[in-house]
Amino acid sequence: MATKGINRLTPYMFMAPAAIIMGIALLYPLGYMVYGSFRDWNPSQTIGESEFVGLKNYITLFYDPAFRESLSVTLTFAFAVVFAELLLGVGLALLLDRNIRGMSILRTLFILPMMIAPVVVGLMWRYMYHPTVGTFNRFLESIGLEGVDWLGQHALMSVIIADVWQWTPFIFILSLAALQSLPRSALEAARIDGATPWQQIIHIKLPLMMPVLIVTALLRLIDAFKVLEVILVMTEGGPGLSTEIVALRISRTATEFRELGTAAAMSNYLLILLLLLTLSMFAVTKLQEARAARLARQIQEED
């Protein structure tokens, strides 16, 4: 009886170390943050000394134009980058899904940007965007065009470009993997059925890649909401609030404005947003599994 009990406990014992670390490093601070978000809390106080204010932080934030601005910058940034990355990544994958010489080297080159640390990416692009000595403006001037005020007037666009440069490869490699696992014979059948290369992409390739693309897009979206370093290094959120994404605003609220409670509430808003995205991703995979299971049952019933 005793051995049986121990045997049943074994898997939990193996999981325990990870669970404990998760508890200390994730759940505890998370709870702390949620708790703090209901208090008017100054860094000079301990959390016990702070005053309970209920939902005040959340309500203030909801009506705070700066926070709303920051939220809208984040949303614009996230959807713009994911859209552009999908377009470019899938397009590249469709173009490069063939056997040409040096393909493996080319593929490796394509995924290099992803491997560079975000801070380095930020510095690199800040230099290239520099109004006078930057690569882009020097090039534009050398061909007789006027320089562009990259990180001034067009700051949001510029950080979007940088992010697209860094993360398109992610979508590219996943799309390429999806493309290469498509059933070859279905594509051959489409060729015989009279589909032009374009029609093959629209009617066969893209629909068959869709499950992978949806999950990839959601992954990227979640990531794009949390972006911080690249923008911090490139613009520090400026000029004005034009590139101040929520993550940046949270850190400024906590350190510059010294309003820990508000910062915590802001983090919770972001967390809820990300949770919704994660849940929808979960739902997508569940739906796919359910459909596969239903089909399998249907076949079994007939046999």
Added chain:
Amino acid sequence: MPEIRLEKLIKRYGAVEVLHGIDLHMAENEFTVLVGPSGCGKSTTLRMIAGLEEVSDGEIYIDGQPVSHLEPKDRNLAMVFQDYALYPHMDVARNISFALRLQKRPKDEIETKVKEVADIVGLTDFLTRKPGALSGGQRQRVAMARALAKDSQTFLFDEPLSNLDAKLRGQMRAELAIMRQRVQKNMIYVTHDQIEAMTLADRIVVMHGGYIQQQGTPEELFKSPANKFVAGFLGSPPMNFLDAELLEEGGELFAKGSAFQVRIPEVKAKQLGRTDGKITLGIRPSDLNYDANAASQVALDLQVKVSEYVGAQSVLLCTCGDADVTVELKSETPIALGETLRFAVRPEGIHLFDRKSENAL
């Protein structure tokens, strides 16, 4: 309908040549079966006709027009693939109508056509199903229906039945034979299964090692195989081969082996080609009959090792000297294992091959 001609068709992958100059002529409305073991080049030949593989050398003519530079869609053909190659995201009706929709045919025409072919293959109740919700046999029907809907002149089949289980395969084979009578088209069918080849073909083309070994009607190939490979490939259980020497005795010709001496019928002996005397004697299992009273010069003495009962027929695995011989006979024949028995050879069942070149003599 068209007449298809392959002229010195060659396929190379890099430096490796896998097809060595295939010459083949397929008449209008003919059912041609390309058959051979895996790697013999039959699928490659079919895929070159389809336009899915590039032609390295030589030319394909459809109705006299060279087509090897044309895209598959411009060759007016339909194809059924081994793994069905259905579009998994489309339901059955949309799978069937894909080619028609690409051609932008009117909607009601497409609908009528889909109903018509679905009726031919018996899929009417499944038109809204996705391929994932169909069994193997049903998927195979969808593939057929899709090919039928296209109204192409030529039908290509790439081992269409090999993914089905044995029972279903037999059933689909019969349905194919029926469909073949209804649909007047040129059909080219690739298989490694000699039974499919024998039952379906107007003409069988046996391929091996990138060469055509022999072509002709199933009967021609079965009765007078051109070489040892064709003889051994067609027919089940396969033909027995025994090493022998030619021997002349008293004006008659004999094939003499280590444990037998069989007389070669006069007709056969007369038309014998040039040989150095070292030959292989080929006898089909069904050309051996149990006959204890047969003369030794028209019979083999076989020691029965194993008897495989397969219903009305039994297959005996025997030895003759140190060679293995299989015999097919009615199950009621009283046979005891381990005994040495005499089996008469049907005179027309004697095939002779040159041992070195393996060609028929």
